[in-house]
Amino acid sequence: MPASPSKTAQDQKPAFVFKGTIKRLKSATMKGVPVDERTVVVTVNQIIEAPPALADYNGQDITVQLGGRQKVRVGQELIFHTTSWIFGDSIAVRSLTEEPVTYRSAAMLSAADDPVERRAQREKRDRFDAADLVVSGKVVAVRLPAGTAKRSGAASLDASDRAPGGPVSEHDPKWREAVIQVDEVHKGSHKKKQVVLRFPASKDVMWYGAPKFHPGQQGFFMLHKSKIEKPKAKRGRKQPRKGVVEEAAVADSEVGITEAYTALDQTDFQPYNEPGGVKTIIDSESLKPKG
Amino acid sequence: MPAKKTTKKAKGVTSGAKGKKTVKKPAKSTAKKKSATGGLVMSPGVLVVNMIPRSRSGEHNQDSEPNLAVDPAAPLNMVGSAFTPDPGGGPNAPIYFSTDGGNSWKLNSIVPGNGTFGTGDITVRFSPSHTLYAGILRGDVSLRMNILRTANFTSSTPMTVLLSRDNVDQPYIQAARVTIGAVKKDVVFNGDNDFNSVPKTATINHTTDAQVAAPVFKTTRIDSRVPSGVDAPSIRPAIHSNGTVYGVFLHRLSASGSVRRYDVVVVRDDHFGTGAAPFTALHDPTDALSGRRVALNRLIPWLMPGLGQERTGSSLTIAVDPTNSKIVYIAWADRVGTTDYTLHVRVSKDSGVNWSSDCLTVTNATNPALAVNSVGKIGFLYQQLTGTTLATQRWVTHLRRSTDGVSWSDLVLARTSASTPVRTFFPYIGDYNHLLTVGKDFYGIFSASNFPDPANFPNGVKYQRNANFATHKLFNIDGATEVPVSIDPFFFKVTELT
């Protein structure tokens, strides 16, 4: 089922939001950028949200591929909600929307805090909203999921028979279970004293950044219900695939899918001694009137 | 042997003799001239030496948490220590020693209980009787404290165990030769955190006759109040020849994970601890209990890591003015803001009864060490973390000096990377380093990255191990095999010219 790129483009979030002034029409800040009537050079006046890579672009001229249909003129000041396009000697971004500087946006601008921080905080917020269960507590155990904790045959001394376990890929997540002793539940409902989550012990690129847990870790856990393929004992040809997970979105058919909590995003775990982040969110939540 | 030649050359440039010559020349011009070859020129009156001997050129251990002893009666003789394993992996851990005023250093494996990392915590002190004392945690048994002694620090005979006690942490030893009842004797005071007396763990083990075959140590618990759980690891004594002995420690008020609160408490004894109730001479004006609380309810984060790659949680030092036992300085680290680790220096001029406000405050620094010289000048050694990103962060080792505790000079001994090498264990550079005086001169030791770059040692440095300052490379004893950058101990001497 080929997905049209335009569609994929829509569900994009702006990654770089800034207030800027149109400086030149139909031109770019570097060669290699295919220039059309929607290509303009913009001076960045104030960065509102940015990843670290672009934190230093205040006051600089960059290339913007305009998104909306509205006409723009040189000297016009707008707020650009952009995502990335071309990085060379200069940078070119794709604007998803442009808006005039209104009261609403003015509010956004007035806030003094660092644009990189603001973006990081928004990302945490997104993860919090998406989470099925948010708890604070402590990792008391880390173990192999039942079923993979099989005897490592006399393999040790004379490695021979192929052990059970699914197909092998360098992207194998090497699933582990972390047992969290719950201090407090901040979102969702959970009765038991403990909650178990799955995490990848793999060092592979596909799992880079996913928190790796070890006993003694304490902090906030943002848990997401995910479909994981259940490792089953080897049965002749019909063999399970170990370590396949897809966060809800892509449901994967067939054999032995189990649901488990995961915390696969960098921001899904925050140690107690780390200020701000989830703490701030939880505090603000607790202030909200319940029900 | 060509390899020898190259390092010989380096020596030529930096050896004490040459160093003295440069005193007369304008240092700048010399610096220019030499910088091409590695810029190892010493500033006038400053000697900085990487203590790793040439035969150990291949080592890349994390030689952190250094300590230093200089024989007051023979200042050419000195002993250093660090987390340096016995190169042969034998039963005894090494000390560093020098017999030429710190210009060259060698290892001598005489500290009982060598572990995979050498000895555990170790501090060393000379008495003018030429006797070397050491307070250590053995490397082969966890939390076993030994107090050690040797009369000959170059011989192959291991040091004698004077006292052995289990479940004790961070011994910090001081020694002096004093007259007690017309007799000259070695007194030894060893601060340690003794888990056998929970919760009042702050302890000083002391003797007034350390040279006898089997010295008798008195064990004094110096915390008169009841801490939450235990006291902090650092307990520091300071001896004055007139019988005054100070102690400083961190009294724990509360602990929740890394969030811990303490009072900074100073105790005093006026008779070398010989009385019935040692270290109770100084009382607090508010609760009248023994031990003057200099600072109350300080947040001292217990973090691993808490400052760069280094941990935080217990940084403390004390020094008494040899010219006047009433004048005593202390320094500690705590958190005043949200992420900082801040050093505070304070002074009392009336034997610890009243205390100044901060006479020096340093942000994001650790390993404070204080010493006062024979003319009452105070020296303050510390290591400050500068820069914000990993790439730019550096450990800057400062020696600040002051005659009045108000205006301070600043001498930067090292400015080394805080990101390389990568830590192999805690502590990265040490939970302490050391500063001491003999006469007017300041002697000290610190641990830092050994990346051979003149820019890292603004007042010069001298390496014994094979290094090329032009290519910034370290080499093994074969002079060819590259050796990775690591943490090494650095000795320094600052000669007071006035």
Added chain:
Amino acid sequence: MPAKKVSKKIATSRSAAKRAASKKAVKQSPPRSSKPGAKKTARRKSKRTAKAGGRVVLLVNMIPRSLSGEANQDSEPTIAVNPANPLQIAASAFTPDPLKGSFSPIYISSDGGNTWTLNSIVPGNSRLTGTGDITLNFSRTTNTLFAGILRGDSRSMRLNILRTKNFAGATPMEILVDRTQVDQPYVQVATVANGPDKGKDRVYVGNNDLSVRGATATIDQSLNGAGANPTFKSIRIESRTTPGQDGPPIRPSIHPDGTAYAIYHSWRSFNDDTGEGTADIVVLRDDRGGTGPKPFTDLLDPIDGKSGVRVAQNTKFNFNGVLGQQRTGGDVALVVDPTNSDTVYVAYNDDHGALYMLHLLRSKDRGRTWSAELRTIRNALNPALAINNAGKVGFLYQQLTGTGAAQRWVTKIELSANGTNWNALVLATVPADTPSADFDPYLGDYAHLMSVGKDFYGIFSANNTPKKTNFPNGIVYQRNANWTTNTLLDVDNTRPVHVSIDPFFLKVSG
């Protein structure tokens, strides 16, 4: 950090040899002290290419200046030169979108590789590492760029086969195939030269399809990739019993006359506990570009009569093995001679005790019989092969040399007109212990080499310390760097930046 420990362990075990040698008296030699770098600043636009043995070599660090602050592990690179216009080149690596948006970047050049920019048009960006496994290839005639990727935003090995007609445009690549449980897609494109299908792009994507059991080695094939809504069919190429699956690399190589070859790592045994296994190195052929009813079955093994000649049998590999900080597990590469579809070269890796051996062999009879080893290289991996329009062979690989702290990754290209006499160019020799790995793979599970006309174009990933002696045949940086102090500099040209793994583009005239 574990990675470091591992490499240390390897280091010591490998330094054994050296020590054994040093049992005889050591001669002390002075430190190899090269003079401090000449006073020259970072970007030496002046002399971009170097002559080596009369051959023109261009080596470019591909990180654009506007990203001078990056310190990502840009490993596992791949490259595609547009045969219709060799000035147009697309490349990729594990490089995240600088804005952490939803599309991953490819590297693009419109001046033959002299300068590079990033264009974020690959669907499915992981905020930290960009796309997953990716390979690229151009149509010979239609300027269409095809890509086989594992999406970076999926954790279920989600294969996408992509295409774009304008690889420099802002429009994201079009998704042709989308399914999960697939590993290491490797795309090749052949444009039919004559006959009824003349001008059609045939697209071959080798992949390890773990959604099936046993015979996982697969080639996804479309006979008209540039057409509207092209259909792909999955060809299972394994003809023998496996321990449940084959190894990840499946590499097709197509000749303009329609001859299609493929090589793969055909597993015979595997042990989950140790990661150790044995594999046959199997070569397949299809004389009609896979258009027939039984594709890729034209080459039968003389011994067991099954499809696919076993060039080597029961070679050892270890899926948990490491060489320095790079994981190992059995690499394969194959290339057919564009001047003669009878001639084909293969390279593969296997374990010999502590050594990771790289072997190079040749067949002159369409894969039926194979030469003795033309080259055998110790501790080398990421083999990549190409043959130019004069039949000259290019052989790119990365070799771990030295011991302990002196360990280096040396990237070499060897060239030969006859497969017997080789001359080697060292492209890069860089420290192997820095930076320490963020993730696997450290350098990549593959690098890439291809030819257009007489020229060889390649790409590899390596430590990016700006030091001339690390690049003996010359180097061009776009990102800010100080070549005197050997430090990388941020966009402001002052803040120092940590050394990291970068992709390097190379062009060697044939």
Added chain:
Amino acid sequence: MPASSKADALAQQARFVFKGTVQKLRASTVPDIKDKSGTVIVRVDEIIHAPEELSYFSGHDITVQLSGRKKVKVGEQNVFHTNSWLFGDSIAVVSLRQEAVGKVSAALDMAMTTGDPVKNLLARDMKERFESADLVVSGRVTSVRLPTDTVSAVDSASEPLTPSSEHDPMWHEAVIDVASVHKGDGDQKTVTLRFPSSEDVMWHRAPKFKPGQDGIFMLQKSKIKEHASAADSAGAIETVEAYTAFSPVDFQPHSHPEEADTLVNLITSLG
């Protein structure tokens, strides 16, 4: 296999064993040695056992403080069993025993003929650890957890664990799924051991265990100390008996076949 003779007993203590030729009597390569009556200068001809650190000293002249009363002559070649003493520009070692090359034990003779001094020493260390081990098993770590007592302690006390010394080992428990027992009580399916998770200087060299690790474990029953965590007596030292694997050689993972094989061969040779 206990040390069979005095020679072996000494050889066991010596970390730096080499074949060397006496160059000079009553002399030293390290200036600080004042009393030279017992020291000689020896050329290191061939190293037999050495830590990595000292494996580069072949061909160097070093100082040896001789043991016992036995005389040596210039030009005489001996095997020296030594430990370290002084390290300056040159090095000095203390000989526990020196013996004529012909007279060395079979084991040593073997070592001399086979390759790498560092591996020789490693093998010897493994043997020592194996002999002193109470339990040696092959298996896989299936779970790593906080010791149950500390966990329960956290239950009761509202505030989390608060180590009182920077040397606190931060004990963790590793559960091993036993595949085969090579020494000690033969019929256990799982074994639980304690290991320090601390990165502190005192503990960083002790193996740190993770679920999924496969290999050979040489375990010793030890009385280990831990800071009580219950709010009331926090900081006090308690003693627990448990299996431990403190030495870096105590765990040989299959992921490092070379080392593992060394141990496997040892086990087969002893079994």
